[in-house]
Amino acid sequence: MKLGKEKLLEIYRSISKIRKVELKIEELYHLDEMKTPVHLCLGQEAVPAAVCANLKREDMIFSNHRSHGHYLAKGGDMGSLIAEFYCKETGCAKGRGGSMHVIDTSVGHYGSSAIVGGSIPHAVGAALAFKMKKKGLVAVSFFGDAASEEGVFYESMNLAQLKKLPVVFVCENNRYSVCSHVSVRQPNEDISMRAKAFDIPAKQVDGMNAIEVYEGAKAAIEHARSGKGPYLLECKVQRWRGHAGAGDPMKDQYRVPEDLEDSSVRDPLEEYKEYLFGKKVSSDDLKMIDQDIDEQIEAAFKFGQESPLPDKAELEKYLFAE
């Protein structure tokens, strides 16, 4: 597939932005000023970046607890994301949600959920609405390998295929559910093949390779947009850090031996850079983008740190149940 320079750099900007934001969170997290658990997506950046590079602004995405990459790749406002980590009124969930409950509907990000598998049916519901209203839009659900073990995943695939809904299921398979490796959870690790039971087309791609993800997502999204129904894209990725927090002391204790060999660790950003240099992109092109991102990040953290906390009198303002 031949991608123009603009698209190639758009994907680079997205991967690099996610990488830099995650590293900044990691750098500052020990200060204990961000009053939220965080699930860093370091190592997995190519998936949200390359999938979202195929979407229109009005297409909707639905995300999980490992949410930052999805939010940023869909174009979510960075200042509101960081303010949410600091529990500020200016946060994207008004400081009440934290890192697992981010949202920016202005760019088609319709929320992330801490309930594993919880947002998969939300994407199916959105796709049903798109079909009924003949919108020509697509809904994308991002979830992990453990979420594919929830019953709701199968119910969602069933309804989506029965009604031929424009939804793409994107499974980021990092092979871990917190500290449980897939080999102790599943007799067959292949998640993509589960779509066959519902006659849903599926593909497995190397999630560390941005171009492979982009091409896989392009085919999946075109399939859904053209009215042919759902598609499952399984992206095999590496989660570099522990399950949650920054600096998980348990990180390596439960890893399978093959994960611990330095030579098996891959870097989606560096691999993509190498690819770009072979496509006549210069290091100056990338430097300009990176400088711009650094400035955005500095401003976003300043905004988050300096914004006001919610008014105590309004603590119950957004509670819908008692």
Ligand SMILES: Cc1ncc(C[n+]2csc(CCOP(=O)(O)OP(=O)(O)O)c2C)c(N)n1
């Ligand atoms: C319904 C439900 N069950 C269990 C949990 C506890 N939990 C939080 S994250 C997680 C693992 C999720 O793994 P996966 O879906 O593969 O995503 P990853 O963390 O690997 O990105 C579990 C079991 C939860 N939040 N919700």
Ligand SMILES: [Mg+2]
């Ligand atoms: Mg996982």
